[in-house]
Every structure is written in structure tokens, then in C-alpha cells.
Amino acid sequence: MININTEICTRCGKCQRVCPAFIPKIHRDEAPVLHNTDDCIGCGHCVDVCPTRAFVHSDFPVDKVRTIQRELLPSPESLMELIRSRRSNRTITRKPIPRHSLDMILEAARYAPTAENSRQVSLHLITDDASLQAVESSVIGMFMKLARIMLFPPIKVLMKPFLRDLYNRVPALMAMNEQFRSGQRPSICDATALLVISAPRSYDFGSQDCNLAYQNASLMAESLGVSQVYMGFVQTAMFIMGTGRASRLLGIPRSNKAFAIMGLGMPAFHYDRYTVR
Ligand SMILES: Cc1cc2nc3c(=O)[nH]c(=O)nc-3n(C[C@H](O)[C@H](O)[C@H](O)COP(=O)(O)O)c2cc1C
Numbered sequence: 001m002i003n004i005n006t007e008i009c010t011r012c013g014k015c016q017r018v019c020p021a022f023i024p025k026i027h028r029d030e031a032p033v034l035h036n037t038d039d040c041i042g043c044g045h046c047v048d049v050c051p052t053r054a055f056v057h058s059d060f061p062v063d064k065v066r067t068i069q070r071e072l073l074p075s076p077e078s079l080m081e082l083i084r085s086r087r088s089n090r091t092i093t094r095k096p097i098p099r100h101s102l103d104m105i106l107e108a109a110r111y112a113p114t115a116e117n118s119r120q121v122s123l124h125l126i127t128d129d130a131s132l133q134a135v136e137s138s139v140i141g142m143f144m145k146l147a148r149i150m151l152f153p154p155i156k157v158l159m160k161p162f163l164r165d166l167y168n169r170v171p172a173l174m175a176m177n178e179q180f181r182s183g184q185r186p187s188i189c190d191a192t193a194l195l196v197i198s199a200p201r202s203y204d205f206g207s208q209d210c211n212l213a214y215q216n217a218s219l220m221a222e223s224l225g226v227s228q229v230y231m232g233f234v235q236t237a238m239f240i241m242g243t244g245r246a247s248r249l250l251g252i253p254r255s256n257k258a259f260a261i262m263g264l265g266m267p268a269f270h271y272d273r274y275t276v277r
Pocket of ligand 1: 087
């Protein structure tokens with residue numbers, strides 16, 4: 001339900017200027033009109049800009065509308081320093097990530113923009129050790145199987161000239177396998193939590209929305225002193241593995257695709273410097 005309280009509406013026209021669905025029509029000398037309210041995308045801009053709180057939207061009751069605390073906003077310099085100092089810190093320890101930090105990381109992800117405000121991004125945290133180990137062993141198993149096929153002499157002779165980049169990665173895969181066999185989890189960088197950011201396969205902007213959520217979450221992780229590493233290696237393995245197995249391992253519905261996965265954990269140390277890019 002959308003409505004305008006005409007008693008307190010000043011007809012300033014701000015709601016009309018910000019509405020992406022062209023719903024409010026405001027004229028200085030006439031009562032405000034709402035057109036095609038079914039087209040509302042639920043972004044809440046109308047409620048956020050109304051200076052007198054005359055704009056009423058059932059999705060945003062009074063307790064869901066907060067005044068921005070401008071004194072808490074970072075300065076451009078401090079935000080830039082956070083952006084510059086964010087690194088993929090892979091020195092993850094077994095120290096648990098405080099629950100409050102995980103909650104803030106999830107909340108940061110939820111506030112990312114989504115196409116047409118469709119908010120189809122799902123956030124799923126994997127924190128139990130058995131599930132983390134299952135992901136790691138499946139990823140390593142997958143790549144070792146691939147390496148064995150690639151190194152089979154007749155295949156190697158035929159394929160190496162065409163797949164040089166892939167063959168150049170084989171020593172790194174072998175080194176990861178060694179680490180795995182010694183009890184480490186190299187493909188997930190020993191993460192103690194995986195944040196699986198997924199969206200329906202049928203949704204056109206899944207990749208964009210999930211990766212915007214990732215970026216919000218990664219900056220929040222950095223500001224909390226929590227390590228985050230993009231799990232591209234895991235994502236590639238999941239892609240090769242196929243939908244059923246990947247969704248079971250990641251704990252997401254088959255109808256969803258993990259467009260971004262974040263490895264999280266408490267680092268052994270923080271960096272004192274960043275290199276200029
Ligand atoms: C799409 C993507 C995939 C990545 N995959 C991995 C990965 O599987 N493992 C890893 O350790 N780092 C991965 N990274 C992290 C990059 O290696 C890292 O961002 C890059 O080296 C720059 O370092 P920085 O993040 O510390 O600035 C990935 C990054 C991106 C954007």
C-alpha cells in the first residue's frame with residue numbers, strides 16, 4: 001500500500017524526482033496523485049526523501065526508516081584508505097570469527113544495490129568444519145582428476161601446445177595437493193567460514209548483483225579486521241562439478257548459482273603497507 005498524507009505533504013516534488021517507476025505526480029496547486037502503484041519496485045526512495053514523512057509505504061513502516069547519522073559516515077580520505085588497504089590476506093588462523101563481525105559482513109552484503117531492486121541475492125554461510133572440509137576435498141579431488149587426465153602422456157602430447165596456460169598451472173595444483181595431504185585447506189585458504197552469494201540461475205543480473213554484494217561485504221570484512229579472499233578456484237571447481245553436486249556442497253538450492261564465494265577468517269597478522277596501483 002502506497003499513500004500520501006495530503007494534510008502534511010508540502011508538494012515539494014522530491015518523491016516524484018526520485019521514483020524510478022514514475023508513480024507520484026506532484027503539482028504545486030493540486031492534490032498529489034499516485035499512478036500505477038503496482039509498478040512500485042519497493043526501493044523506498046519516496047519514504048527516504050519525504051521531508052515531512054507524508055509519504056506512506058506499507059513496506060517501510062516508521063520503525064524501518066532511519067535518519068542517516070552523517071557524523072558516522074567515513075570521510076573520503078578514510079574510505080579511500082580502507083579501499084587501498086583491503087587485501088586478500090591468506091594468513092587465516094583457526095581463531096573463530098566473532099559472530100557480530102559475521103553479522104555485519106552479511107548486513108553489508110544485503111545493502112548492495114540489485115537490478116530493479118529485485119533483491120534475489122541469497123547469502124549462505126558455511127561455518128561447520130565438516131562442510132568446509134567437504135568443499136576443500138571435493139575441489140582438490142576435482143583438480144587432481146583433471147591434472148591426471150592432462151598428464152596422461154598421449155593427451156599431454158596432443159593438448160599441451162594448445163593449452164599452455166592450463167599446463168603451466170599443473171605444478172601449482174600439485175603443490176596444493178601436497179598441502180591438502182598435510183592437513184591444510186589450500187583451495188579455501190584455510191577459511192573458517194565461506195560466504196556463498198547466490199542468485200536464481202534464471203535471473204539475468206545474478207552475477208552483477210552477487211558481486212556487488214561481495215564488494216560491500218569485503219570492505220566491511222576489511223574494516224573489521226577479518227580476512228576475506230575471493231574463492232575463484234572453488235567456483236571453477238563447482239562449475240566443472242555440475243549443478244547437483246555443487247549445490248549440495250555449498251548448501252544452496254539447485255535453482256540458484258553461486259556467482260561469488262568469499263573465504264573468511266581471522267588473519268595471523270595485518271599488513272602495515274599497501275603497494276600503489
Ligand atoms: C574473480 C577472482 C577470483 C579469485 N580467486 C582466488 C582464489 O581462488 N584464491 C585466492 O587465493 N585468491 C583469489 N583471488 C584474489 C586475487 O588473487 C587478488 O584479489 C589479487 O591478487 C589482488 O590482491 P588483493 O585482493 O590483495 O588486492 C581472486 C580474485 C578475484 C577477483
